[in-house]
Amino acid sequence: LPRELLETLRAQLGLPQWWQGASQLEIVAGALLVQRTTWSNAARAVETLRDRALLSVDALAAIESNELATLIRPAGFYRTKATRLKGLARFIASHGGLATLDTLPTDVLRRQLLAQPGVGPETADVILGYAFGRAVFVVDAYARRLFERLDGSQAGLSDGELKERIERGLPDAESLNELHSLIVSHGKRYCRSKPCCDGCPLSDRCQYFALEES
Numbered sequence: 001l002p003r004e005l006l007e008t009l010r011a012q013l014g015l016p017q018w019w020q021g022a023s024q025l026e027i028v029a030g031a032l033l034v035q036r037t038t039w040s041n042a043a044r045a046v047e048t049l050r051d052r053a054l055l056s057v058d059a060l061a062a063i064e065s066n067e068l069a070t071l072i073r074p075a076g077f078y079r080t081k082a083t084r085l086k087g088l089a090r091f092i093a094s095h096g097g098l099a100t101l102d103t104l105p106t107d108v109l110r111r112q113l114l115a116q117p118g119v120g121p122e123t124a125d126v127i128l129g130y131a132f133g134r135a136v137f138v139v140d141a142y143a144r145r146l147f148e149r150l151d152g153s154q155a156g157l158s159d160g161e162l163k164e165r166i167e168r169g170l171p172d173a174e175s176l177n178e179l180h181s182l183i184v185s186h187g188k189r190y191c192r193s194k195p196c197c198d199g200c201p202l203s204d205r206c207q208y209f210a211l212e213e214s
């Protein structure tokens with residue numbers, strides 16, 4: 001199912017442009033800054049950091065919290081996010097940088113990321129998948145909603161079970177990242193909290209749609 005889903009969404013929605021050309025650290029920062037806001041707000045904050053030449057682990061670890069908070073204001077919750085971003089930069093620095101962290105096995109790296117303040121499973125998996133190119137699927141609100149609607153039996157799955165199921169069916173990092181990005185695009189356009197099923201490329205395999213039509 002995940003492979004079919006990827007192919008159908010790719011054919012209909014095209015290749016997502018997420019984080020194309022972004023550095024590894026930009027993705028890490030973006031993953032934290034996007035929490036509880038839109039991607040465009042987080043992107044504005046990342047852009048400011050880039051313009052101020054602050055997108056290095058050392059610069060983020062060293063900058064004063066209040067100054068960082070002011071710079072990332074467009075991303076919202078900026079004081080908390082500034083503290084967390086600095087914490088994450090210090091964590092990376094204390095491990096010898098991103099390249100050294102990248103030598104860790106995925107499960108170890110995931111555990112270490114999850115131990116950092118403000119890094120929950122979704123953020124950890126975005127960092128693992130997009131910044132470190134690990135084969136992990138990001139279970140977020142879009143994914144949960146879509147899979148539950150496509151097949152009601154998946155409503156009872158925990159996030160971990162859903163993640164495992166998708167990763168089993170689609171075991172490479174590139175496809176998993178692409179599937180996640182496509183699910184987000186699809187969720188914004190069609191499978192919203194109040195779904196717009198008209199023209200949805202997945203309606204022929206969607207239990208929710210079949211029930212609504214019957």
Ligand code: SF4
Nearest residue numbers: 191197200203206209
């Ligand atoms: S048919 Fe409707 S409910 Fe089903 S996946 Fe598409 S938008 Fe979501």
